[in-house]
Amino acid sequence: MSHFGRSGPPDIRDTFSLLVLNITFRTTADDLFPLFDKYGKVVDVFIPRDRRTGESRGFAFVRYKYADEAQKAVDRLDGRVVDGREIMVQFAKYGPNAERIRDGRIVESTSKIKSRSRSRSPRPKYRDGYRDRDRDYRRRSRSRSRDRSEQDGYRGRDKDYHRRSVSCSPDRRKDRGRGYDEERRSRSRSHGSPNSPRSPPRKARLRDESPNGHNDNKHSPTSKSISPHDEPVDS
DNA sequence: GTTGAGCGTT
Numbered sequence: 001m002s003h004f005g006r007s008g009p010p011d012i013r014d015t016f017s018l019l020v021l022n023i024t025f026r027t028t029a030d031d032l033f034p035l036f037d038k039y040g041k042v043v044d045v046f047i048p049r050d051r052r053t054g055e056s057r058g059f060a061f062v063r064y065k066y067a068d069e070a071q072k073a074v075d076r077l078d079g080r081v082v083d084g085r086e087i088m089v090q091f092a093k094y095g096p097n098a099e100r101i102r103d104g105r106i107v108e109s110t111s112k113i114k115s116r117s118r119s120r121s122p123r124p125k126y127r128d129g130y131r132d133r134d135r136d137y138r139r140r141s142r143s144r145s146r147d148r149s150e151q152d153g154y155r156g157r158d159k160d161y162h163r164r165s166v167s168c169s170p171d172r173r174k175d176r177g178r179g180y181d182e183e184r185r186s187r188s189r190s191h192g193s194p195n196s197p198r199s200p201p202r203k204a205r206l207r208d209e210s211p212n213g214h215n216d217n218k219h220s221p222t223s224k225s226i227s228p229h230d231e232p233v234d235s
Numbered sequence: 236g237t238t239g240a241g242c243g244t245t
Contacts, residue, residue, distance in 0.1 A: 017242090017243085019241085019242055019243090021239090021240085021241065021242085022239075022240090022241095025237095025238075025239090046243060046244060047243085047244095048242085048243050048244070049244090057239095057241085057242095057243095058238085058239060058240085058241085059239095059240095059241065059242070059243090060243090061242080061243055061244095085239090090242095092242060092243080093242065094242050094243085095242090095243075096242095096243045096244065097243090
């Protein structure tokens with residue numbers, strides 16, 4: 001009862017998924033379970049974590065058995081301060097398999113989406129099919145959100161720049177590959193030469209400092225040797 | 236040790 005999500009998705013067919021945002025990176029499912037369970041029957045609580053770091057991403061998913069309870073939880077827990085941070089509770093829009101969810105309920109699957117979902121779900125971003133790739137990109141790209149802060153400033157000045165940047169980015173594919181490559185390379189390097197990974201650069205740098213005409217006396221042995229008159233230089 | 240828009244796993 002403490003380990004949620006360990007056994008995979010239990011049953012989302014009759015459950016309502018709630019998305020909890022703005023939670024602290026230290027908040028766990030066990031911390032949210034009692035909080036959400038007080039407002040209704042919580043079926044499952046899951047907090048996505050990073051594959052590399054293993055830390056939580058700052059948001060969680062809470063599944064309720066009934067929509068009314070979920071709605072109540074959203075109304076009651078939305079804006080509640082948890083662990084010193086104000087959390088945001090709202091209905092999930094997408095499912096674990098990219099299913100389309102409406103008000104927490106799974107309306108239809110992405111494989112069956114054709115022309116029926118265009119009723120009230122406006123998608124102002126990207127085209128059909130591009131969303132999947134963008135989703136993966138976001139997952140990997142999210143980190144310290146340091147660069148994003150700069151984008152905020154640009155966003156206020158020129159939105160077209162931001163749009164164009166996301167609209168056409170053939171290099172993005174390279175970024176994704178680099179992420180996976182980085183892991184493999186790191187492991188590979190350790191296995192290749194664990195003893196002398198920095199031998200070449202170290203030697204080169206040392207030699208570079210030597211040929212100094214004005215090096216200090218305390219560094220160059222030659223200077224000591226050459227000193228004609230020197231105080232007691234510790235034999 | 237850090238970070239802060241967003242949508243999920245066996």
